[in-house]
Amino acid sequence: MTKRPINNLKLGIFVLVGLLLLIFSLYMIGRDNNLFGKNYKLTARFENVQGLTVGNNVRYAGIQVGTVKKIRILNDTLIEVAMLIDVKMKQYIHKNDIVSMSTDGLMGNRILNITASKDGSLLAEDGDLLATKKNISTDEMLETLDKTNRNIAVISEELKTTVLRINSSAAIWKLLNETELPDNLRASVLSIRHATGRADEMVKDLHSIIADVKNGKGSLGAILTDTAIARNLEEALLKIQQVGDHATALVDELSKLTAGIKEDINSGNGTAHALLKDSALVIKLNNSLSNIEKGTDGFNQNMEALKHNFLLRGYFRKLEKQKRKQ
Amino acid sequence: MALSHTWQQFLDETGDISRFTRRFFLQGFKPRYEIAELLRQCYIIGYKSLPLVGLTGFIMGLVLTMQLRPSLISYGAESELPAMVGIAIVREIGPVITALIFAGKIGSSIGAELGSMKVTEQIDAMEVSGTNPFKYLVVTRVLAATLMLPVLVILGDAISLYGSYLGVNIRGITSFSLFFQQVFDALSFSDFFPALIKSYFFGFAVGIIGCYKGFNSSKGTEGVGRSANSAVVVSSVLIFIIDLLAVQITDILGFN
Amino acid sequence: MTTAPIIEQRSIPVVSTDSVIEIEHLYKTFGDNTVLADFSLVLRKGENVAVLGKSGSGKSVLIKCIIGLMRADKGSIRLLGQDIDNLDHQELDEIRSRVGFLFQSNALYDSMTVRENLEFPLRRHWIKMTSAEQDAKVLEVLSNVGLAHAVDMMPAELSGGMRKRIALARTLILDPEIIFYDEPTTGLDPITGKGISKLIREMGEKYNTSALIISHDMNCIRMTADRIIMLIDGTCYAQGSYEELKLNNDPKVKQFFE
Numbered sequence: 001m002t003k004r005p006i007n008n009l010k011l012g013i014f015v016l017v018g019l020l021l022l023i024f025s026l027y028m029i030g031r032d033n034n035l036f037g038k039n040y041k042l043t044a045r046f047e048n049v050q051g052l053t054v055g056n057n058v059r060y061a062g063i064q065v066g067t068v069k070k071i072r073i074l075n076d077t078l079i080e081v082a083m084l085i086d087v088k089m090k091q092y093i094h095k096n097d098i099v100s101m102s103t104d105g106l107m108g109n110r111i112l113n114i115t116a117s118k119d120g121s122l123l124a125e126d127g128d129l130l131a132t133k134k135n136i137s138t139d140e141m142l143e144t145l146d147k148t149n150r151n152i153a154v155i156s157e158e159l160k161t162t163v164l165r166i167n168s169s170a171a172i173w174k175l176l177n178e179t180e181l182p183d184n185l186r187a188s189v190l191s192i193r194h195a196t197g198r199a200d201e202m203v204k205d206l207h208s209i210i211a212d213v214k215n216g217k218g219s220l221g222a223i224l225t226d227t228a229i230a231r232n233l234e235e236a237l238l239k240i241q242q243v244g245d246h247a248t249a250l251v252d253e254l255s256k257l258t259a260g261i262k263e264d265i266n267s268g269n270g271t272a273h274a275l276l277k278d279s280a281l282v283i284k285l286n287n288s289l290s291n292i293e294k295g296t297d298g299f300n301q302n303m304e305a306l307k308h309n310f311l312l313r314g315y316f317r318k319l320e321k322q323k324r325k326q
Numbered sequence: 327m328a329l330s331h332t333w334q335q336f337l338d339e340t341g342d343i344s345r346f347t348r349r350f351f352l353q354g355f356k357p358r359y360e361i362a363e364l365l366r367q368c369y370i371i372g373y374k375s376l377p378l379v380g381l382t383g384f385i386m387g388l389v390l391t392m393q394l395r396p397s398l399i400s401y402g403a404e405s406e407l408p409a410m411v412g413i414a415i416v417r418e419i420g421p422v423i424t425a426l427i428f429a430g431k432i433g434s435s436i437g438a439e440l441g442s443m444k445v446t447e448q449i450d451a452m453e454v455s456g457t458n459p460f461k462y463l464v465v466t467r468v469l470a471a472t473l474m475l476p477v478l479v480i481l482g483d484a485i486s487l488y489g490s491y492l493g494v495n496i497r498g499i500t501s502f503s504l505f506f507q508q509v510f511d512a513l514s515f516s517d518f519f520p521a522l523i524k525s526y527f528f529g530f531a532v533g534i535i536g537c538y539k540g541f542n543s544s545k546g547t548e549g550v551g552r553s554a555n556s557a558v559v560v561s562s563v564l565i566f567i568i569d570l571l572a573v574q575i576t577d578i579l580g581f582n
Numbered sequence: 583m584t585t586a587p588i589i590e591q592r593s594i595p596v597v598s599t600d601s602v603i604e605i606e607h608l609y610k611t612f613g614d615n616t617v618l619a620d621f622s623l624v625l626r627k628g629e630n631v632a633v634l635g636k637s638g639s640g641k642s643v644l645i646k647c648i649i650g651l652m653r654a655d656k657g658s659i660r661l662l663g664q665d666i667d668n669l670d671h672q673e674l675d676e677i678r679s680r681v682g683f684l685f686q687s688n689a690l691y692d693s694m695t696v697r698e699n700l701e702f703p704l705r706r707h708w709i710k711m712t713s714a715e716q717d718a719k720v721l722e723v724l725s726n727v728g729l730a731h732a733v734d735m736m737p738a739e740l741s742g743g744m745r746k747r748i749a750l751a752r753t754l755i756l757d758p759e760i761i762f763y764d765e766p767t768t769g770l771d772p773i774t775g776k777g778i779s780k781l782i783r784e785m786g787e788k789y790n791t792s793a794l795i796i797s798h799d800m801n802c803i804r805m806t807a808d809r810i811i812m813l814i815d816g817t818c819y820a821q822g823s824y825e826e827l828k829l830n831n832d833p834k835v836k837q838f839f840e
Contacts, residue, residue, distance in 0.1 A: 011369040014376065018477030021484050022522075028510040029518055055514060442692070450651050451689035455703040456675045 038087040039066065040126040044099035044112070046079050047134070052101060052110040058083045060097075060114040065089045068112065083112060093130075096121035100133040185258060188289040192251050195296035199244040202303055206237050209315065240299060247292055254285075346538045353458070354465040364466040371432050371467070372474030379482045382427050386419055387411065387486035391493030404498070408505045409512030411490045416513060420483040421521045422569055425528035428475055429561040433536040436467050437557030440540025441550035449541070464541060468533035475529030476522055516581040524572040528565050535561040600627045602760050602792050603648060608657035610643055617643050618654070619816035625760070630786060630793040632807030634800075634838060639813050641796040642686065645762045648794075649683060650674050662759065679706055682753030682761035682791070686768055688745045690737040690752075697733050700724070700752050709756075723751040726788065727781060743774035750781065754789055761786070763795040767802040779805040800838060812838070 049071060058066040066085035074080050085093065096117035104111045114130070124130065166172060175181070210233070307316045391411050398404050440463060443449050452459040491505045539557035543549045603625035610618040617640030625631050635641045646652040648659055650666050659666050661677055669677065690699050700720045704711055711719070724730045727747040737745060746766065753761055766782060767775035779802045786793050786806075795806050803810060804824045812820040812827065812835055820827060820835050828839050 007369045007373075008365055010373050011365060014373045014481075015368075015477055018480045021480045025480075025510070025513075025518065026515075029513050029515055031510075439693075446687040446692075447685040447689040448691055450646070451683065451685055452691075452702075453651060454649055454678050454681070454683045456679055456706040457702065 039084040040087055040090060041069065042083050042085055042093070042124060042126075042128055042130055044081050044083070044130045044132050045074065046081060046101065046132055047077055049079050049081060050101060050110060052081065052112070056110050056112065057104070058085065058112045058114065060085075060089055060093060061116065062113075065093075065114070081112070090123065092116075093124045094119075094121045095124050095128060095130070097124065097130055098133045099130045184286060185254070188286070189251065189254060191289065191293050192247055192254070195292060196244060196247045196251070198300065199240065199247065199296060202299070203237070203240060203244065205303075205319075206240070208319075210237070236302070243292075243295055243299065247296075250288070250292065342542070343535070343538050346541070347534055349460065350465060350468055350534060353460055354469065358461070360462050360466050363462055364469055367466045367470035368474055371470045372477060375428060375431055375474070375478055376481060378431055379424050379427055379478045380485045382423060383420065383482035383486040384489040386423050387415060387489030387491075388493040390414060390419065391490040392496065395493075395497060405508075407494055408490070408500070408508035411493075412487060412509035412512050413517055415486045415490065416483055417517050417521050418569075420486055421479050421525045421528065422565065424479045424482040425475060425525060425532065425565045426562055428471075428478065428529070429532045429565060430558055432471060433532045433557040433561040434554040436471075436533065436536030437539040437543075438550055438554035440464075440467075440537055441543030441553040442547075444541060444543045445545055445547070445550055460541075464537040467537055468530065471533030471536070472526055472529040475532070476525045479522070479525040516576075520572060520576040520581055524568060527568045527572070531564040531568060532561045535564060601625065602627050602662055603794065604658075604660040605644075605648070606658050608644070608647065608659065609655045610640065610647060610652070611655060616816050618647075621657070621813070621817050623811060623818060625792055625794055627759075627792055628790065630783075630795065630806055630808045632795040632797060632803040632810045633813050634798060634803060634810050635796075635813035636798060640816055641813055642764055644813070645683075645764060645794060645796055649678065649681065649762065675706070679703075679709075679756055680759045682756070682758035684746075684749055684753050684761065684763045684766055686765040688737075688749035690745055690749055692737055694737075695733075696724070696729075696735050696737070696740075696748055699737065699748065700755055703752065703756050719755060723754045724748075726754065726785065727751045742770055743777065746770065746774075746778050747781065750778075750785065754785060757789060758791055760792045760794065763793060763797070763806075765797055765799075766795065766806075767797065767799045772801070775799065775802060776805070778802075782806050798838075 052068060052071065054068050054071060056068045057064055058068065066083050066089070068081055069084045070082040072080045072082070081099075083099075093114060094117060096119055098115045098117060100113050100115060102111055102113055103109070115133075307313070391407060394410060394414075395404065395407060398407055398410065440449070443463070449459045449463070452462060487509060491500075491502060494500050494505060536557040539553040539560070543553040601624050603623065605621060605623040608618050608621040609616075621644065623631070623633075633641050633644065643652060647654045648661060648666070650669070653667075662680060664673070664677060666674065666677065690696075691702065694702070697720055700723065701716055704716055704719070720733065721730055724733055727750055729744060729747050729751070732740060732744060732748065737748070740748065750766075763782060767778055770778060782793070782795070782802075783806050785791070793806070795803065797803050808823070810821060810824060810827055811818050814820075814834050820830060820832065822830070827835055830836065
């Protein structure tokens with residue numbers, strides 16, 4: 001009889017520990033199932049729930065916030081999923097938040113993810129229907145990935161050949177290493193601008209002379225009755241104009257060319273290389289530029305000679321006087 | 327002829343056990359209640375079985391974990407080990423192993439104790455002493471077995487899971503709280519309750535069979551040994567039959 | 583100490599007011615084995631009667647039928663004036679509390695101490711005893727059988743003779759009117775057996791009980807019984823005092839005295 005109380009004590013401890021473990025594990029399991037705690041209900045509609053079942057977890061930004069309560073087929077293309085969400089999340093989940101489906105780990109259970117919309121809509125109320133995002137199934141994802149992979153393969157193949165060709169081309173390297181060419185180009189362009197500027201001035205001058213001559217001003221009128229001179233002059237002027245036009249076109253083309261070269265060099269395009277491969281062209285360019293220079297120089301001399309011509313000397317003096325008066 | 331004889335015996339015994347069970351329900355819930363003896367039996371049947379159940383549970387958890395690891399590794403799902411072992415232990419291994427150990431220890435001891443009481447006329451003496459031996463011996467033991475086995479299962483599960491935690495840590499490293507979290511994340515009520523409920527039935531089966539065999543022990547020490555032995559055999563088989571029924575019932579009810 | 587008169591074989595006992603057990607025409611069979619066939623017996627108040635018979639002759643069955651542990655096939659048993667077949671569980675329990683039963687195997691509860699064993703019969707719900715009274719009663723009966731020191735021992739720690747004494751003490755604890763002794767000296771050495779026989783006699787006088795002793799031990803029977811009934815072939819074959827039966831020339835009776 002004396003040992004009875006001790007036995008009862010031990011039995012009591014034994015049963016109590018068992019009960020505590022029972023209660024504890026029930027709590028631990030129930031924590032996920034939201035049996036112990038206040039919840040509110042949200043719903044979402046999917047075309048396909050992909051094996052989602054009652055009791056699956058719902059996460060908000062990756063945090064466990066609730067479970068799937070009920071799955072109901074509305075019609076042949078729409079399934080409504082009711083979720084029980086912890087009431088504490090009520091201040092975070094908005095009406096415009098998006099529900100999507102994913103998998104817990106690679107092979108884990110289905111889960112629902114609520115993603116914040118960040119558009120500052122109202123907070124979601126009990127029973128609200130949230131928008132859903134069509135879920136990318138693993139199959140679809142893999143299919144897309146496959147396509148992407150193939151494209152990447154093609155692109156990288158082409159890239160490879162391009163790079164190889166660039167690497168093997170001596171000319172483009174030479175061009176790239178050339179330090180004089182940009183200087184020359186700059187100088188040429190400056191000269192062209194200079195020349196065209198002068199040409200323009202001269203054409204203006206000629207224009208006013210011709211106008212004056214046409215009006216038969218001064219002693220020039222008599223001279224200009226000589227039609228042969230007039231025709232010569234006209235031809236000369238036409239030629240000068242043509243030279244100026246050519247020079248403008250040339251400048252345009254040059255600027256295009258330089259832009260093209262710049263672009264081609266930057267993008268490493270094959271055409272640039274093809275163009276620049278021809279180093280003879282560069283030389284020709286230089287030549288034509290110096291020719292133009294020479295041409296405009298010659299023209300300047302012609303004009304100077306014309307000023308000193310006895311026929312036109314008086315006219316030019318008069319022009320100078322007018323300039324001085326002004 | 328021989329076959330029909332064994333069949334007849336089998337059916338006879340089944341009928342007897344059913345009547346014995348009926349008697350339990352008729353007498354068990356009428357006064358007077360043998361509370362003190364019930365507590366004493368709970369102590370003997372429950373508390374005293376804990377070391378054995380704990381040891382087997384611990385080893386089972388450890389071994390199961392180590393055995394499952396290679397195949398999970400080959401699936402690349404090693405991290406699922408705690409969840410898998412947890413479910414296996416809580417749903418099946420825990421209740422069944424505990425119940426089998428319980429049948430071995432308690433079934434045989436009840437069978438032998440009541441058998442020897444029967445043989446040495448203690449049961450008669452009890453009846454003459456104005457105590458209903460069925461209530462005093464059978465009802466208390468069956469109730470104690472029924473109530474204590476679930477407690478043992480819960481404790482055994484816990485110890486098993488601890489063993490499994492050590493098993494995981496032999497080859498890998500996991501913190502206790504992570505292991506714990508993974509196990510409980512994997513578990514749901516539908517894993518837990520059928521297992522708990524069926525362990526009540528296991529306990530009842532072990533108690534009632536042990537008592538039946540002891541109470542109907544034949545004269546002589548050989549009879550005592552035989553009743554202890556057949557108590558273990560029959561209750562172990564019964565445990566598996568109940569387990570089969572339980573899984574079918576939970577399947578029908580949709581808890582699987 | 584009165585010597586009972588010789589009653590004719592198979593005579594129907596005279597129903598007297600002071601008889602505590604009356605058995606009439608009792609039959610009991612186990613399968614094909616007839617154990618009791620038309621057995622009749624009367625036990626008077628204060629009388630010590632021995633039932634003598636070979637092993638397996640149905641002596642134990644007889645007392646188990648009387649106490650209600652077994653049910654006879656046919657015949658009537660009146661115990662303390664009541665027909666035990668007509669008693670419900672409660673009434674049978676009350677009758678039993680006025681009767682002691684010393685089992686052949688002592689039937690001490692192995693899981694309990696001597697004290698708990700002796701207190702067990704006191705658990706009856708109508709017995710309202712304080713624990714002090716219980717302790718006093720336990721010590722009283724234990725000192726009567728000379729084992730007061732063994733009160734907190736377990737039955738397994740006791741010798742065969744001591745266990746028998748404890749068992750006797752347990753039968754005495756409710757001050758019974760009748761005590762049934764089932765083979766009280768079986769399994770004991772002659773000296774211990776003699777001690778037990780002596781104790782049975784002493785206790786019978788001290789507690790003023792009637793006794794029905796079942797035995798095949800002639801020494802025990804000679805020491806304890808006033809009257810001997812010979813249970814042969816399931817029936818009351820002969821009866822009388824030890825000396826009378828010793829002089830009987832019937833070979834079936836004679837074989838017990840050889």
